[in-house]
Amino acid sequence: MESVPEREDFMVVEIERFQGPLDLLLHLIRKQDVDIFDIPISTITDQFLKAIKGLAANDIDGAGEFLEMAAGLIRIKAQMLLPRPVGDEEEDPRAELVRRLLEYELIREVSGRLRVAQSQRARRFRKAYIPPRIKRDISEMTLETTWDEVYAAALHIRMPLPRRVDHQVSTRTVSMEEKATLILEALKENASVQFSKLLSGFKERSHGVMTFLAGLELTRRRVLFLRQSSPFQELWIYRRDEEEVDDELVGKLDPEKGVEG
Amino acid sequence: MNVYQIVEAVLFASDAPLTAHEIARADEGLDEDQVESALVFLRAEYDDSSRSFELVQVAEGYQILTRPEFASYLERFDNVPRPARLSGPALETLAIIAYRQPIGRLEIEYIRGVGASGVIRTLQDRHLIDVVARSEGLGRPLLYGTTRQFLEHFGFRSLEDLPRPEELPIVLRERTPLGPEDDLAEEDDAVGGEVAEKSTGQLKVATETLEQSSQEAEEPHR
Numbered sequence: 001m002e003s004v005p006e007r008e009d010f011m012v013v014e015i016e017r018f019q020g021p022l023d024l025l026l027h028l029i030r031k032q033d034v035d036i037f038d039i040p041i042s043t044i045t046d047q048f049l050k051a052i053k054g055l056a057a058n059d060i061d062g063a064g065e066f067l068e069m070a071a072g073l074i075r076i077k078a079q080m081l082l083p084r085p086v087g088d089e090e091e092d093p094r095a096e097l098v099r100r101l102l103e104y105e106l107i108r109e110v111s112g113r114l115r116v117a118q119s120q121r122a123r124r125f126r127k128a129y130i131p132p133r134i135k136r137d138i139s140e141m142t143l144e145t146t147w148d149e150v151y152a153a154a155l156h157i158r159m160p161l162p163r164r165v166d167h168q169v170s171t172r173t174v175s176m177e178e179k180a181t182l183i184l185e186a187l188k189e190n191a192s193v194q195f196s197k198l199l200s201g202f203k204e205r206s207h208g209v210m211t212f213l214a215g216l217e218l219t220r221r222r223v224l225f226l227r228q229s230s231p232f233q234e235l236w237i238y239r240r241d242e243e244e245v246d247d248e249l250v251g252k253l254d255p256e257k258g259v260e261g
Numbered sequence: 262m263n264v265y266q267i268v269e270a271v272l273f274a275s276d277a278p279l280t281a282h283e284i285a286r287a288d289e290g291l292d293e294d295q296v297e298s299a300l301v302f303l304r305a306e307y308d309d310s311s312r313s314f315e316l317v318q319v320a321e322g323y324q325i326l327t328r329p330e331f332a333s334y335l336e337r338f339d340n341v342p343r344p345a346r347l348s349g350p351a352l353e354t355l356a357i358i359a360y361r362q363p364i365g366r367l368e369i370e371y372i373r374g375v376g377a378s379g380v381i382r383t384l385q386d387r388h389l390i391d392v393v394a395r396s397e398g399l400g401r402p403l404l405y406g407t408t409r410q411f412l413e414h415f416g417f418r419s420l421e422d423l424p425r426p427e428e429l430p431i432v433l434r435e436r437t438p439l440g441p442e443d444d445l446a447e448e449d450d451a452v453g454g455e456v457a458e459k460s461t462g463q464l465k466v467a468t469e470t471l472e473q474s475s476q477e478a479e480e481p482h483r
Contacts, residue, residue: 019349020375065375103372106426110360111352113424114415118347121416123332124317126276126324192337229333236337 021069022104024051029101036101039094041080045073072097174206179214187224187239195235264291265299265306272303278322278413320412321419345387354380355389355411359423363393363404381405389414 018024028047029036052066079093179198186193198211215237218224227236271287272279281296300323304316317326327335347355354377357369369377384390385405393406412419 019353020373022374069374100372100374104374107353107356107360107372110356110424111349114352114356115347117415117417118352120329121414122346123329124326124416125332125335126326127273 021048021066022100023108024048024066025069026101026105026108036098039098041073041077041094045070045077048073174204174210176210176214176217179207179211180218182211183214183218183224183237187237190239192236192238195237198237263299264295265302267291268296268299269303272316272323272325275324278320278324278409280322283322317416318418319416320409350375350380351384355384355407358384358390358405359407359411359420362406364406365396365398365402365404367402369405 018027025044025048028044028051029039034040034044049070052063052070076093076097182198183193186198195211195215199208202208215224215226215235219226222240224240225238227238228234267287268284271284281293281300284296285291285293300316307315313331314325314327317324319326350373353373354369357372358364361368361372366377366381369381381390385392388408388410390405390411391408392403394404395401396404407420411417412422417423
């Protein structure tokens with residue numbers, strides 16, 4: 001029964017990748033082709049404990065759930081060692097765990113299907129999906145001006161004499177931080193922006209290079225992503241939704257855990 | 262004016278799916294059957310004249326939506342709010358609620374093996390789930406169910422569109438789990454609810470003892 005060869009590569013699991021103890025346990029079982037109805041509880045428990053080693057230190061909230069599962073596994077392991085009278089109607093100590101694992105596996109499969117349905121639906125748009133452009137409020141503009149006032153104002157203006165001035169313009173270093181801020185500012189208003197728009201007003205090539213590098217850096221930090229329909233076409237910069245990250249955080253830092261509602 | 266023109270006008274002016282019943286409110290002379298046949302006519306009309314939009318059945322109603330192949334053009338516009346993609350935990354929690362509604366938080370947490378109140382709050386804020394009842398149990402905990410917006414978000418016509426467990430490639434059907442769950446099979450209906458009952462089938466076999474065990478599982482926290 002306990003004959004699963006202990007292969008070390010199953011131990012190298014990133015705990016963060018898993019949605020919880022059931023997810024991790026299912027991974028250990030499925031990756032090793034273990035019969036889920038006859039789980040080698042001793043081996044799996046050892047592997048589970050190895051996988052969560054070092055977890056407790058940095059994330060107490062998340063670790064609690066893994067530790068609870070570890071305790072459950074050890075209890076089952078102990079129960080398996082106790083002799084059971086022949087013909088005893090009592091359930092296999094692993095039965096409840098198997099039921100939970102199978103149900104969780106089903107839920108995981110369904111949530112995969114939901115993910116697909118979600119992205120298919122996201123490709124259809126309802127009417128008025130594209131909101132109107134924001135126009136400046138007319139009340140912000142003063143309209144009550146008479147021509148006399150305009151004339152009076154015009155008299156105050158002293159026109160500069162046309163004069164040739166030679167400027168000595170020194171090159172200014174273009175920083176990437178500056179360009180990153182520029183991109184982020186542009187994306188505050190809109191979900192996407194054309195690369196070429198970010199360059200308007202700048203003449204030197206270094207501005208283009210730096211804007212591009214800043215774009216790449218922000219992509220690496222997963223703040224945004226770039227899209228181009230084909231080579232030499234316009235490059236589009238898209239804001240990446242942070243909601244996914246938020247949800248994960250909320251899920252982990254859950255203050256109400258264990259308190260009945 | 263034709264019936265289908267009236268129906269079209271109503272659908273055109275609406276930004277959410279409408280049922281035949283709701284559309285029929287447009288005129289006293291309209292009944293649901295007339296609306297239904299007008300909907301059939303309109304759908305064929307849009308398909309035959311290869312419009313960029315179609316009449317889609319979604320969230321127990323009808324809605325005019327653009328065809329998916331135009332997504333890449335529409336996505337380019339500024340200010341377009343990109344529809345929020347749900348995270349893994351959010352999808353798992355939604356899946357559980359969709360199949361087992363009405364369901365309480367403790368049960369959800371037991372199935373996923375992790376805390377759920379944060380995710381539940383997020384889903385509630387997005388109107389994908391709502392409190393539908395209170396359990397008769399200790400402390401009368403809140404029970405959650407999915408909303409019409411849930412169906413809209415995933416493009417489902419009704420809960421019947423959820424993938425059925427027998428369609429899923431899971432070993433559950435090949436062998437029955439260990440233990441005497443057969444005699445428990447009839448006891449779960451109290452919490453199961455009508456919809457969950459229809460769509461879960463196999464899923465439930467695996468979770469018969471859920472109720473009592475989830476209470477046991479929570480014991481150490483108290």
